[in-house]
Amino acid sequence: MEGAGAIGSFLPLILIFGIMYFLLIRPQQKKMKEHQAMVEALRRGDQVITQGGIVGKVSKVKDDGEIEVEIADGVKVRIIKSTVAQVLSKTEPAAAADKG
Structure with missing residues (x-):
């Protein structure tokens, strides 16, 4: 049962990282790809x-x-x-x- 408690304590951290990924990291990567495509098409x-x-x-x-x-x-x-x-x-x- 101690293992389940440890996983439960990390669950909020994992959720926060997931939210940060979808709100910050993923849009930034998409913007970089669009800029790279624009530059290559010059x-x-x-x-x-x-x-x-x-x-x-x-x-x-x-x-x-x-x-x-x-x-x-x-x-x-x-x-x-x-x-x-x-x-x-x-x-x-x-x-x-x-x-x-």
Whole structure:
């Protein structure tokens, strides 16, 4: 019977952890996955806002986790892809006829 008492004393802790998981951890993981998908879908011509508040148009997507953003006529800056906070407008993907 002592084992049942020990399990009973841990039950509130287990319930609290379960509630914390569903209210805090799981939504945060979902948000991170959505952000990662948004960053991976960046393409030339997209209008973006960085976490620093800079608004610009993507002029080049590089393979090493960087993008080049034009923030004014002729003014381009290199930024890390993960610092893009929001995509304001997406460019249309190339037509299937252009590929083949």
